[in-house]
Amino acid sequence: MDRHEHWNSIYQTKAVTDVSWFESDPQISVELINTASSSHGRVIDVGGGASRLVDRLVATGFESVTVLDISEIALEHAKARLGAQAAQVHWIVGDICQIAELPPCDVWHDRAVLHFLTEPNDRRKYVDSVTRTVRIGGHVIIGTFAVDGPLKCSGLEVCRYDAGTLSRELGPRFKLVRELSHTHLTPTSKQQHFFFGLFELLPLLVASTLSPGSSV
Template sequence: MNTLQEHWNKIFKETPEEKLGWYESEVTQTIRFLDGVNFENKLVFLPGAGTSRLVDGLIENGAILILNDISNEALTALRKRVGNPEKHYWYCGDISKPLPKEIPAVDIWIDRAVLHFLIEDKEINGYFENLNRIVKTNGYVLLAEFSLNGAQKCAGLNVHRYSADELIERVGCNFKLLKSEEYVYVNPSGGERPYIYTLFKRNGA
């Protein structure tokens, strides 16, 4: 059986970017949802960055990025596309496992469509332990995942669908929900994918 990394490497190696089921040619929904958040010289963590065009949008807004993915194929393709790649941090690894201690605390954590691939409670808990460890006081967290009405599978894998209430519970009492929104994403093949978008802010000291 292929490992999870082999599964994702095969997808990113063999599927044209614009045919990926989560591909967005423009990323206005995510940027709009973060309206009012200043990205200039802010450190932003992107779990499951893949080859997302969100990376380009954040760089255009002045962010410095920590780009994580389990697929080295995805990060290699992204590194080739991103200008000045040495300005950013690159980490190939499973986001449900403890992050290396050298990864610095971040101002913003943005997850579009990664958390829902974690199925077991141990994996989900590991993800949120990482999030709680590295997001700074007064930092922001955006979680955009398949909603309860969303697809049950993606990229050949089962997914865990979320409500806003579950995301509030999972992120924990250190964070305050600023807003949540149902959003229907239309994928490259024309399929509708209902998402739940939530934005949190870490409580001040």
């Protein structure tokens, strides 16, 4: 089964409130996004699925809100919940490792998507996409399973991260400005340890002067 079929079958067969990653209130994400963009600029939620984060972003009045997901069924759930407000959101169905271009943004948010990219080539494409999409000086929020988090989710293997490994994965242009640990309680009351990093995208020249061994 390919990724698209895999995720569609999950969103077809389970209630959105029963999936292990369900949050009734995406509090950590909201707080980090508000920290990253106090002026409420342009946000993209990558792999947003049926998350309630989009409701909060629209209610706050962010300048533009884009939600991307590989599963159109997940996005249909979110649209149905939002009703008329769904028209205020830019919805994109696609695989983050395949998509050529995304609307420019001030804040990139990803809760529990990067950690499914177990192939280095996919992770390289993901980082290329972030770098092309986020404005210089903009912010990237990534939440993944922590190093003591689950080894699998939805039957798929994951990569687990801490501040060091996530910073290395993203590369020298991403400056870690805040990190936090979070214990997520699943709908069946299991604890899952997450790591969240808030990064600033540095200009190429600044990043290359910080990177050991690089020449300007």
